[in-house]
Each structure stands twice: as structure tokens, then as C-alpha cells.
Amino acid sequence: MSQDIRKLMQDAYRYFYDDGLVELAIGGLFVIIAAAMLAMKLFVLDTPYAWLMGVILPLLLLALTFGVKRLLGTLKERVTYRRTGYVRYRDQPTRGRWIIIAASFALAVISLVLKPEWSRHMSIYEGGILAIILFYMGHRVRLGRLYGLAVFALLAGIGAALAGLDDLTGSLATFGLIGLALLISGGLTLARYLHSNPPADPLEA
Amino acid sequence: MTVIDADHEAAWPDLNDVDKLIHEPARLAIMAILSVLDSADFLYLQRSAGLTKGNLSSHLSRLEEAGYVAIDKTFDGKIPRTLCRLTDEGRESFNRYTAQMKGLFERLP
Numbered sequence: 153m154s155q156d157i158r159k160l161m162q163d164a165y166r167y168f169y170d171d172g173l174v175e176l177a178i179g180g181l182f183v184i185i186a187a188a189m190l191a192m193k194l195f196v197l198d199t200p201y202a203w204l205m206g207v208i209l210p211l212l213l214l215a216l217t218f219g220v221k222r223l224l225g226t227l228k229e230r231v232t233y234r235r236t237g238y239v240r241y242r243d244q245p246t247r248g249r250w251i252i253i254a255a256s257f258a259l260a261v262i263s264l265v266l267k268p269e270w271s272r273h274m275s276i277y278e279g280g281i282l283a284i285i286l287f288y289m290g291h292r293v294r295l296g297r298l299y300g301l302a303v304f305a306l307l308a309g310i311g312a313a314l315a316g317l318d319d320l321t322g323s324l325a326t327f328g329l330i331g332l333a334l335l336i337s338g339g340l341t342l343a344r345y346l347h348s349n350p351p352a353d354p355l356e357a
Numbered sequence: 358m359t360v361i362d363a364d365h366e367a368a369w370p371d372l373n374d375v376d377k378l379i380h381e382p383a384r385l386a387i388m389a390i391l392s393v394l395d396s397a398d399f400l401y402l403q404r405s406a407g408l409t410k411g412n413l414s415s416h417l418s419r420l421e422e423a424g425y426v427a428i429d430k431t432f433d434g435k436i437p438r439t440l441c442r443l444t445d446e447g448r449e450s451f452n453r454y455t456a457q458m459k460g461l462f463e464r465l466p
Contacts, residue, residue, distance in 0.1 A: 157385060157386065161393050165393055233398075237400035237404055238398040238438060239395075242393070242394060242395045
């Protein structure tokens, strides 16, 4: 029996990330967003319908976020809960999360107002904001690989900016790279999880 | 009497007040896990606390009898699921227990 009470509590917090499904879901979301940006760039940007991008991208993001949440729930039911058990988390106060997100956006807006020429490096902001969110997630559950992904997100944003890409290409490169990194990290975590946790006897739950 | 002796004397009554039901390692593990969750099923508790089915079952029964844990039997499709959660009383007792233990060890020299 495990006697390390602190670790048991920490593991319960971390359990949501044990199977890598969260990273796979978010990574998939980012790759689809990048693909949508690429499609817009190739087929819509230089046409009279370019304004559609401003409508389609936010709608797509909303629909995907909703869809990913449902898909994640279904996958957890089928993959995780049957292997290592079901948990339901307590409603956590979301104030801290919103403060982090709002502060990141505020910082980005203030710096763009003070230094408008920095808007040429939009991908640094995108990578930076995603890095802060990933770092915050990692810090909450003390999960090393999320810190690593946060560093990668920042580097991807900086890399896309240094490459001298236009705004849209820089954004799609940033989202695409971060999405791929999340998919790889999630895929490896899921493979390890499935390998070490064969399905349990249904009667055990 | 030295300062250390006085501290020890003050600490002993607290130790006597410690909830013995929670103080048992397996039950403490179950309570600690459930304290950070809304609920967990039997399988999760068994795996993370590292207990056998029989052991977990018996400790859960003790905690349920004390009113610290509520157990609901539900179905996920055709699969039975035993959901356990801390009651308000259980959560309060666990918080009191951790505060007592922290207070106790803080006073050690």
C-alpha cells in the first residue's frame, strides 16, 4: 500500500493527464486550426471573400472546442476509466485560470499599443500566450512534460517570427508546430499508458 | 520545566483527539485521495491506494458506517460502477485531522 499521502493526492490531481488524451485533443484542435488557416491562405485570402476568414475561423474554433470536449469525454470513458478507474473532479475555482489568460492578453495588447511595429511578430504573442497556458497547466499538476511543451510553444512562436513569415503563415506555422508537438507528446504518453495498463475486469469498477 | 517539555505537554492532548478512524494508514489514503476529488470509483481507489479488493471494501465500509464516505452503485451502460465520495462530515473530519497533525508536528523541537 502506498504510504505517501502527499503523492496520492498529487497523483489524483494529475490523473486527468496520465493517458495523454488531453494533449492529443488539444494538439488535434491546433493542427485543424492550422490546416484551416492554410486552406484560407491558399483559396480565400486573395479573393473577394477574404472577409469570410474573420467569420469562419472563430466559428470553427468554437465548434471544435465543443466537439473536442465531447470527444475527450467519450475517449476517457472508453480508454481510461475502464483501465484505471473513474474519477470526477470537484468544481475548481476558475479565477486563477482567467486571471492568467486575461493578464497574458492584456500584456500582448499593451505591448502592441506601445510598440505597434511588434505586430509584425504576431506569432511570438501566439506562442507566448500558449506557453503561459501550458506552463500554468503544468504547474497546477506538477507535470514536467507540460513545462517542456510550454518552452517549445514559446520557441515555435519565436522561430516563426524570426523566419520572417507573413502574419497568417506565421500563425499557421506556430499553431501547426505546437499542435504536432502536443500530438507527439500525447501519443507517446497514451502508448505508454496503454502498455502499462491493460483493460481491467469490468466487474472491478 | 523546559520549553520543549511544555510544548510536548501541550501537544499530547491534541494527539489524543486525533481521529483514530482516519489515522489508520489505508483509510487515511482513501480519505486523502477522495479529499481532492468529487468522487472516484472502486477501481481507481484500489489501484491508487494499492489495496486488495477485500481490504478496500472493508475500509470503505468502516468509513461509510462513520458517515465519512458515501457509496453509490451506478451503471455505465451494462458495467457496474461503485462510486465513492467524501460526505461533508468526512471532508470536515479529514480537514480537522490534517490540521491536528500539522499542528502537532509543528510543535516538535
